[in-house]
Structure formats: structure tokens, C-alpha cells
Amino acid sequence: MRVSRLDFDVAAESSHSDGGQKRGRPLSVGGVAIASPFFQAALSGYSDLPMRVLARRHGAAYALCEVMLDQFLVSLTDRAKTRHFLEIAAEEHPVGGQLMGSEPNQFAAGAVKLADAGFDVIDINFGCPVKKVLGRCRGGFHLSQPKVALEIVARTRDAVPPDRPVTLKMRRGMDDSSASRDHFYEILDGAFALGVAAITVHGRTVRQRYVGPSRWDFLAEVKRHVGPERLIFGSGDLFSAEDCLRMIAETGVDGVTIARGAIGNPWIFEQVDALWNGRPLPPPPSLGVQAGVIREHFRLCRETYGEKRSMIMMRKFCIKYSASHPEHLAVREALVRVSSPEEVERVLQTHYAEDRPGRYVPREVHGGQQEGETCS
Numbered sequence: 381m382r383v384s385r386l387d388f389d390v391a392a393e394s395s396h397s398d399g400g401q402k403r404g405r406p407l408s409v410g411g412v413a414i415a416s417p418f419f420q421a422a423l424s425g426y427s428d429l430p431m432r433v434l435a436r437r438h439g440a441a442y443a444l445c446e447v448m449l450d451q452f453l454v455s456l457t458d459r460a461k462t463r464h465f466l467e468i469a470a471e472e473h474p475v476g477g478q479l480m481g482s483e484p485n486q487f488a489a490g491a492v493k494l495a496d497a498g499f500d501v502i503d504i505n506f507g508c509p510v511k512k513v514l515g516r517c518r519g520g521f522h523l524s525q526p527k528v529a530l531e532i533v534a535r536t537r538d539a540v541p542p543d544r545p546v547t548l549k550m551r552r553g554m555d556d557s558s559a560s561r562d563h564f565y566e567i568l569d570g571a572f573a574l575g576v577a578a579i580t581v582h583g584r585t586v587r588q589r590y591v592g593p594s595r596w597d598f599l600a601e602v603k604r605h606v607g608p609e610r611l612i613f614g615s616g617d618l619f620s621a622e623d624c625l626r627m628i629a630e631t632g633v634d635g636v637t638i639a640r641g642a643i644g645n646p647w648i649f650e651q652v653d654a655l656w657n658g659r660p661l662p663p664p665p666s667l668g669v670q671a672g673v674i675r676e677h678f679r680l681c682r683e684t685y686g687e688k689r690s691m692i693m694m695r696k697f698c699i700k701y702s703a704s705h706p707e708h709l710a711v712r713e714a715l716v717r718v719s720s721p722e723e724v725e726r727v728l729q730t731h732y733a734e735d736r737p738g739r740y741v742p743r744e745v746h747g748g749q750q751e752g753e754t755c756s
């Protein structure tokens with residue numbers, strides 16, 4: 381469906397809060413200014429420093445680090461091997477740190493670690509659907525136990541410095557039962573009452589994982605429920621710039637977090653920014669532009685991880701980048717095999733040397749991508 385600028389204006393007029401986004405005016409998330417409503421979502425295994433920096437350079441107003449375990453954070457020392465988990469580039473503020481856990485005191489201690497590391501916003505994960513995570517009463521499991529969930533929110537809010545907003549990420553429930561729905565609203569309302577600055581809602585249930593669509597009508601219902609003063613961000617099925625604007629127009633949410641649609645595709649942020657500001661949709665990045673970004677991504681990876689580890693990280697991103705190439709299957713095939721920086725460079729010189737037009741990433745590409753078996 382094509383969405384006109386008028387639709388966005390109507391949605392903005394009718395639904396957005398004073399604290400929320402009006403075109404050209406930043407959002408205020410608990411006092412942290414975020415320039416536009418388009419964010420890079422938390423993505424385990426992906427939204428590390430290089431991905432966040434590139435998202436921000438391409439127009440994401442805010443980016444979230446991948447989720448980390450509270451106990452991992454508490455035990456983290458300044459060892460070279462793990463330092464990158466808490467590393468933040470000067471250019472990426474405001475940046476969000478996200479955590480999950482099961483026990484309220486330890487959770488709060490982990491959140492303090494994130495605040496001490498310099499994350500501007502502390503985001504609580506009540507959404508992760510990974511089996512191992514649920515089995516250990518973390519992530520999405522909390523949607524089935526509102527009292528513990530709210531205890532975690534309360535302890536975290538108390539422990540984190542007052543100038544550092546605490547936010548929440550939730551799925552729309554554990555499952556489709558009415559008890560699950562009641563729990564969702566008990567946590568949502570309770571968390572706002574405890575001082576949470578914004579809540580991101582992914583319109584799928586935990587049981588649903590990634591099967592079936594994210595229910596945007598539920599996001600609209602949640603936004604109506606909380607009213608204009610409280611910030612709701614939407615998540616789920618945002619694979620193009622137009623999807624992002626359509627979610628805002630159809631649901632009235634105050635911001636959207638782009639997840640699978642942004643992996644290997646930082647250009648989605650400049651595309652959505654153009655549409656949001658009434659400019660035409662930019663063409664997809666040319667092959668020359670893509671090669672430049674891949675090289676820069678590699679450089680950032682080497683700086684962050686060192687030579688050896690950067691190759692492992694880069695290979696999975698390269699596979700995602702190949703989706704913007706018109707001969708994506710051949711390029712993907714070549715990139716799957718790379719094992720050294722020289723080989724990446726050879727693929728770039730073979731497949732990206734001619735500065736031809738690229739393509740918008742088709743939505744089918746994202747279907748198979750799910751959260752893995754571990755959240756770090």
C-alpha cells in the first residue's frame with residue numbers, strides 16, 4: 381500500500397503526544413532528545429558498535445545495543461576479549477543499552493553497569509522468545525508473571541541514576557489467551573506508573589516467535605489505551621521506508637524500531653527520513669555506494685574486534701549486504717565463502733566495481749531471519 385504524506389500528517393495531528401514526535405521536533409524520552417521517530421532496534425548478534433554507528437550515520441535517530449544478560453554484565457571486567465560489549469562510540473549518542481535477567485536485584489545491578497558504561501537509555505527486555513531464555517525465566521517469560529516483572533522495573537528504576545531513562549521492550553503477550561492480554565496491560569500500566577519513559581511493543585506473541593504477522597491493530601489499541609502523553613514505539617514487519625511511515629500512520633505510535641529490515645541495509649534510515657520530510661524516496665544505493673559502506677563496516681569491525689574476530693562478524697553482515705545487489709544470489713554465494721579481508725576485497729572488486737544501480741531489499745529476504753538460540 382502506498383501511503384501519502386497527508387496520511388502521516390493526519391496521524392501526527394490526531395495521535396501524537398506532546399512528548400512525542402511532531403515533524404521537525406525531537407522526541408523526549410525521559411529527557412533524552414531523539415531527533416526523529418526512526419530507530420535501530422536491538423538485535424542480538426548484530427546491533428554491535430559497527431552496526432549502530434552505521435545506522436546513525438545513515439539517519440537512525442537512536443540505536444539500541446543487543447540484549448545482554450544481567451549476570452554477564454555484573455561479572456564483566458575490562459578484559460580485551462569482552463570490552464567491546466560495553467564500548468560506545470562518541471558519535472552514537474543517544475544510544476540504548478538493553479538487558480534481561482530473572483532476579484530483580486541482579487537485574488538492577490546489571491542495569492547500573494550499563495548506565496556506568498555510558499548508555500543514555502536503559503532498556504528492559506521482556507520479549508525474547510528463545511527457548512533457553514524462557515526456560516531460565518528471562519526475556520519474554522516475564523510477560524507471564526507481572527508481579528516479578530514490575531519488581532524488576534521498580535528495582536531497575538530505583539538503581540539507575542535519575543537522569544537516565546528506563547524503557548521497556550515487550551511482545552504483545554505470551555500467547556493469545558485473555559489472561560496473557562490482562563498480564564500485558566498490568567505490566568504496561570504498572571511500568572509507566574513506576575516511571576518508565578517509553579515502551580516498545582512488538583506485535584507478535586512470545587509463542588508466535590516469528591510465525592505470522594506482527595499485529596499492528598494491537599499497537600494502535602495500546603497507543604489509544606495509554607493516550608497522547610505516554611510514548612509507545614512499534615516493532616514488527618518494518619522492511620521498507622514505507623512500512624515505517626505506514627506503521628506510524630495506521631497505529632499512531634510515537635516511533636518505530638527497525639529490526640531485520642536494517643541488517644545489512646543502513647540505507648533504510650535515509651530512505652525513511654526522506655519520505656518523512658516530504659522528499660521523494662531515494663533510489664536504492666548504487667554498487668559503488670554499497671562497496672564503500674561494506675569497506676567502512678569492515679574497518680569498524682576490525683577496530684572493535686581485532687583482525688581475527690572481525691572476519692566472523694563481517695561474513696554474516698556481508699551476506700545481508702548482498703541482498704541489495706541485483707545479482708544477489710551469486711554475490712551471496714561468493715561472500716559466504718570469504719575467510720580473509722583480501723577475499724572480501726576480491727569479491728568487492730569482482731561484483732561491485734561497476735557503479736550500477738542496486739536494488740531495494742525485497743521483504744522475502746527477511747522471512748527466515750529469527751532470533752538465534754542465544755542472546756549474549
Ligand SMILES: Cc1cc2nc3c(=O)[nH]c(=O)nc-3n(C[C@H](O)[C@H](O)[C@H](O)COP(=O)(O)O)c2cc1C
Binds near residue numbers: 423478549638639750
Ligand atoms: C536476529 C534477531 C535478534 C534479535 N535480538 C533482539 C534483542 O537483542 N533485543 C530485543 O529487544 N529484540 C530483539 N529482536 C527482536 C527485534 O528487535 C524486533 O522486535 C523483531 O525482529 C520484530 O521486528 P521485524 O519483524 O521488523 O524484524 C531480535 C530479532 C532478530 C531477528
